[in-house]
Amino acid sequence: MHVRRLRPAPALAILVVLPLLSLLLAACGGPVSSPMATLASAPETASPSVQATVRPVTKVAVAYDISGRGDGGFNDIAYNGVRQAAVELGVEVREVTARLDDTDDDRAERLRLLADAGFEAIIGVGFTYAGPMQTIAAEFPDVRFAIVDDGTVVAPNVQGILFAEQEGSFLVGAAAGLTTSTNVVGFIGAVQLPLLEKFEAGYTAGVRATNPTAEVQVTYLSQPPDYSGFGDPPHGREAALGMYDNGVDVIFAAAGGSGSGVHEAAAQTGNWSIGVDADEYRLAPEAVRGSILTSMLKNANVGTYRFVRSVADGTFRSGNQTFGLANEGVGYATSGGFVDGIRDRLDALAADIVAGRIVVPDAP
């Protein structure tokens, strides 16, 4: 029997092609003004001293997790803080994004490249940068790092930026509890992660605080490592329609980009929805605004803005910074005026949380 021979030729071609291409390019390329120039000349090791000297900041970088910027939510807000600081300081901002099959080593290399290229302040968005940042912070003691949504990295040049999402969620939960007429409210989370369960825990506690007999229905759009729940409006819409069919009349959509589907479903069925991270009333199309009761604000920009400013003016402090109701890290939106009638109640609850009279649970 004649058996076809197996050929490795095309793959072999790749290995030959790449160096060939490089020769070709080296031959005809002019002087380079790109990151590699700085990369090649950067010192191998930075000086080991960690002093509170003020160094001029010229370049700031943001490394996102796989969802990246343009998510209409959290990453965009985190970027806004960086941009605001960068505009004020007149510095450059560079953004990089992770891939789904990234290992810790890939993420570490991403941070290393940035530090190597002379970025003085580097922000990692999301807990997946925790391990890599621990490694790279030790390699570059003169660079200042911040990690958003993680508090486990311990180094003299790393700041953890954490948010008390449960506190803001408590307030919108209270609003839901006061607004519902069917006595059934809903929660739709993007992906079942501990981070989003903080939203759920706070929301449920808030509902209970103002309406102890109300039922809370909970669902998540996807399970990790399937992160589609963050950017799947049709899925959010279907989940919301299911809940509204079930007698729910207020839904808190802690679902990133999928939230727009929830708002659509609310507008279509004449029910309420609640936005997340940003003031979604202002972002939503005219037609669905009327059904967005309020939004849970997670002001990631406050954290990233303060980090960049602190590096620039020499007041950088390592350790964790938690942004809650007390320091305007979280809150609730009043756009549209739908919660005007209950603002006194909500603000009183907020004052109780700030004063420590109410402690909001952060896990369901």
Add this chain to the structure above:
Amino acid sequence: MRRIGSAALVVAAPVVVAALLAGMLAAAILAVVGADPLATLRDALVYGARPATLIAVVNKAIPYYLAGIAAAIGFHLRLFNIGIDGQYRLAAFAAAVVGASVALPAPLQLALVIAVALVVGWGWAAIAGLLYVRRGVNVVISTIMLNAVATGLIAYLLAPERLGGLEPGSNNVTTAPIPQSGWIPTIATPAGGLNGLLVLAALIGIAYWLVLNRTTLGFEVRAMGLSERAATVAGIRAPRLALLTMAASGAIAGLVGLPQLLGASHRFGLDFPAGLGFTGLSVAILGRNHPVGVAIGALAWAFLERSAQVLDLAGISREVVTILQAVIVLSILVAYEIVRRVRVRQARRFVARAVEGAPA
């Protein structure tokens, strides 16, 4: 003279054609998005050629290679094992849980963890194999569905109240760490540490070649791949072979997560890399199912992935980088096909001339 010419064509032509195609298309794409094509490509290549990068490329290629071999095994019978992704994630999760719950001396601990991964991958793929053989369920459909089931199963079990744990201040649920006796030692080189599972990957490659080319089973698989009807007539039992192939593919798939688990993270968490199985399918196609070809394909893919980081840094968006990678891979396949057709035409002409020249 003619022989030299055709030899040069065989070796150099695909390379030159692929280089020209890939270079022109990549430059065109970069120019369209407003980047300086030459400087950008050169940055990526200069960065990719640094020793530390090359070590990282080899480490990154190990799981790609294992996934590629797992895919190649199925390809011989035209079984598209889309389920490699779910198989390795479930296998790595199970291996992490078992590895963290026992503490044996180093060689035994490693052997146990690897065995668990093999068996779980084997078993999970065997479900798809059985469904195919007994009920005729298309393997593509069943393995996609089993990926979803694996995702759900891991999400259910990897909860703080079950097999997972949550450190204070962290948002990452992970299993308990595997004790140090279950860590794979790294191979030290001047430019950095190579993942010790490189050895396992090489052994798998050799075993794959031996089984395929030096055993009855391998012969049956190749015969079946060439012509199912002929093979069946010759007495080869197709269902048994399909089941065996699927399970073997799954067993190898089970190893895909181990370089990360045993060599780097030592635990399974929400940040465990996903999607390696799909890369494996591409790598197997690039390498034409040949153990050496798949290795080169895996290395090339890892090289592209790693150099892409510099493009990201240069402000070229991630989507453009992905397009570039796909274009480079496609142009290599296209170049190979072009050269193959030219050679076929040449052979036909040669035969035609020989026939004309021969006495009637």
